[in-house]
Amino acid sequence: MDYLKIQGNTKLNGSIDISGAKNAALPLIAMTILAKSDLAITNMPDVVDIRTLLKLLQNLGASYTFEDNRLDINTSEVHHTKATYDIVKTMRASILVLGPLLARFGHCEVSLPGGCAIGQRPIDLHLKALELMGAKITIEAGYVKAEAPEGLVGCDIIFDKITVTGTANIVMAAALARGKTTITNAAREPEVAQLCEVLKASGIAIDGIGTSQITIEGTDRQLIDMSSFSVIPDRIESGTYLCAAAITNSELTLNKVRIDHLGSIISKLEEMGFKFTKEMNKITIHPAQKIKSVDIITQEYPGFPTDMQAQFLALATQAEGTSTIDERLFENRFMHVSELQRLGADIKLNGHVASIKGPTTLSGTDVMATDLRASSALVLAALVAEGETNIHRIYHLDRGYENLEKKLEAVGAKIERLKE
Numbered sequence: 001m002d003y004l005k006i007q008g009n010t011k012l013n014g015s016i017d018i019s020g021a022k023n024a025a026l027p028l029i030a031m032t033i034l035a036k037s038d039l040a041i042t043n044m045p046d047v048v049d050i051r052t053l054l055k056l057l058q059n060l061g062a063s064y065t066f067e068d069n070r071l072d073i074n075t076s077e078v079h080h081t082k083a084t085y086d087i088v089k090t091m092r093a094s095i096l097v098l099g100p101l102l103a104r105f106g107h108c109e110v111s112l113p114g115g116c117a118i119g120q121r122p123i124d125l126h127l128k129a130l131e132l133m134g135a136k137i138t139i140e141a142g143y144v145k146a147e148a149p150e151g152l153v154g155c156d157i158i159f160d161k162i163t164v165t166g167t168a169n170i171v172m173a174a175a176l177a178r179g180k181t182t183i184t185n186a187a188r189e190p191e192v193a194q195l196c197e198v199l200k201a202s203g204i205a206i207d208g209i210g211t212s213q214i215t216i217e218g219t220d221r222q223l224i225d226m227s228s229f230s231v232i233p234d235r236i237e238s239g240t241y242l243c244a245a246a247i248t249n250s251e252l253t254l255n256k257v258r259i260d261h262l263g264s265i266i267s268k269l270e271e272m273g274f275k276f277t278k279e280m281n282k283i284t285i286h287p288a289q290k291i292k293s294v295d296i297i298t299q300e301y302p303g304f305p306t307d308m309q310a311q312f313l314a315l316a317t318q319a320e321g322t323s324t325i326d327e328r329l330f331e332n333r334f335m336h337v338s339e340l341q342r343l344g345a346d347i348k349l350n351g352h353v354a355s356i357k358g359p360t361t362l363s364g365t366d367v368m369a370t371d372l373r374a375s376s377a378l379v380l381a382a383l384v385a386e387g388e389t390n391i392h393r394i395y396h397l398d399r400g401y402e403n404l405e406k407k408l409e410a411v412g413a414k415i416e417r418l419k420e
């Protein structure tokens, strides 16, 4: 297994190009199951989760080429509809094939994803919504078995909780259903909005894109003639590198970003004393005179993203005073705390609220990544820690960050990837 060796307390400077958004690309790849013919998708991030979903689709019969961040995919030969445990257990977002497979073929089996480091993460809301659309759903031997031999029927769906992949699943199912579907309490994340925009550009009647109420007029199982498109920039990767600059109090420019997707992240960094220069799709963060403490509550978009919680927790160790972070979405998303404490951070956990006292001098040591965003928080802490930090189990990091160590090395970080 690989690990990262980072020599801390370095300043960064220069610019980083942001990659396409993993969490936009995953539903967009699942959406190709609804396409009538070949489709080209550019700005596709080359990360493990993307390769995993492409492998799953290939197992179902799809064919694709993926190089230089361009995916050419054809799903016309998809004939199998069983997403097996061996792949699904490695990536829970595989559940995104459930809606499209069921809508197109009238039957499918998808392994239950199983647990995950950050929480139980059930899929009950996905299943309840598909049943409302006429699917017969049973759970057999760890698999979701879904059947709708006459096709799905559009209806009014109200999600009890806002669910990102749940909304994506139902948008895709509704696109091929008979009649109109209204989703209330829909997720407003930009990744869901792009899925809707691509479907709308391909002729699907969709209203309410980016709002909490989306209506979709289905094609009654007619496959969709889709034109090629580019994946939106990754707002969480962008936020992670802004935090890398912030924690080392450096000036750094990010290119190829969507500034309009970074609102809550930028406003929290401004609260902490950082300044910004914003241009079209470029943003520069400038050092703070003094890094101020901050209070954060994670919420659904456009609120502060839970996927940035770990990164800000690391940053808060360098802020003056006590910061609080209240994690409202996942019940176990503080796995990075004990690793940060090993680096010397002064953090107290009280249920789903973390209190972080700063500034504390962090000292490099060996730490272990536990999940995707926790891993990036350890990288940030290592950049500012005195001495050397080795971060183990970085396969978590490779799931969602393209060329992280190369991007950081290019702006001055002393970071290398080695073999255990």
Ligand code: EPZ
Pocket (backbone or CB within 6 Å): 023, 026, 093, 119, 120, 121, 122, 123, 124, 125, 126, 127, 161, 162, 163, 164, 165, 166, 306, 307, 329, 330, 331, 372, 373, 400
């Ligand atoms: C998506 O996960 C993202 N993953 C996650 O990013 C992100 O943390 C999460 O949304 C929240 O923003 C992808 O887009 C691939 P949810 P998802 O369904 O869709 C509960 C990363 O780091 N819930 O919005 O699985 C659930 O337990 C990953 O890139 C139900 O109770 O999250 C959670 O408490 C980590 N029943 C809350 O809703 C359901 O049927 C939000 O979950 C579905 C969800």
